[in-house]
Amino acid sequence: DVKVTQSSRYLVKRTGEKVFLECVQDMDHENMFWYRQDPGLGLRLIYFSYDVKMKEKGDIPEGYSVSREKKERFSLILESASTNQTSMYLCASSFRNYRPNNEQFFGPGTRLTVL
Amino acid sequence: KNQVEQSPQSLIILEGKNCTLQCNYTVSPFSNLRWYKQDTGRGPVSLTIMTFSENTKSNGRYTATLDADTKQSSLHITASQLSDSASYICVVSATGSSYKLIFGSGTRLLVRP
Numbered sequence: 001d002v003k004v005t006q007s008s009r010y011l012v013k014r015t016g017e018k019v020f021l022e023c024v025q026d027m028d029h030e031n032m033f034w035y036r037q038d039p040g041l042g043l044r045l046i047y048f049s050y051d052v053k054m055k056e057k058g059d060i061p062e063g064y065s066v067s068r069e070k071k072e073r074f075s076l077i078l079e080s081a082s083t084n085q086t087s088m089y090l091c092a093s094s095f096r097n098y099r100p101n102n103e104q105f106f107g108p109g110t111r112l113t114v115l
Numbered sequence: 116k117n118q119v120e121q122s123p124q125s126l127i128i129l130e131g132k133n134c135t136l137q138c139n140y141t142v143s144p145f146s147n148l149r150w151y152k153q154d155t156g157r158g159p160v161s162l163t164i165m166t167f168s169e170n171t172k173s174n175g176r177y178t179a180t181l182d183a184d185t186k187q188s189s190l191h192i193t194a195s196q197l198s199d200s201a202s203y204i205c206v207v208s209a210t211g212s213s214y215k216l217i218f219g220s221g222t223r224l225l226v227r228p
Contacts, residue, residue, distance in 0.1 A: 042218035106158030
């Protein structure tokens with residue numbers, strides 16, 4: 001079974017703090033993703049990585065950065081947390097090769113609260 | 116603009132009853148459509164995936180249909196169980212983008228005993 005794990009289920013931080021969210025997958029997937037999920041908005045893509053040290057901006061990258069030093073690990077960084085970054089953060093991974101049924105597998109999510 | 120709209124936003128049904136969730140999309144060119152189930156506080160888990168040539172797919176008590184002409188999909192849940200209480204998310208991808216998914220905002224289903 002594919003397993004995507006995230007370092008924390010719940011996190012509470014203060015405004016201005018630097019926040020690290022970690023994601024690890026064990027299926028040798030090339031692609032990894034960070035999304036945020038807010039009520040009524042659906043999942044929105046923050047950043048995407050298709051290989052080690054490679055990254056692409058998603059739909060809402062402002063205020064975030066990412067790091068992919070190893071294939072299995074993808075980190076999301078909030079340089080200076082703000083209250084509007086309070087959200088559920090979901091990591092996902094998939095194979096790179098394009099197939100119509102190429103599926104993204106999701107982690108359990110990290111609920112981040114910024115006070 | 117590529118969009119996915121789901122209805123209803125929320126639904127309450129009694130255990131044992133059937134229900135149908137709707138998804139309309141404007142994604143073009145269409146590649147595939149997936150339904151995910153997301154339990155509260157958890158990540159989404161895939162239920163079904165359908166490409167352009169498929170118009171129905173089942174996964175146990177879940178049956179998804181796709182009408183690519185009208186750009187509509189439905190997810191039918193048969194003989195609902197309490198464990199079906201979750202959010203159901205319709206997700207569409209476009210041809211040429213193996214990773215870019217367009218997510219609906221989901222239907223929250225509550226199954227009551």
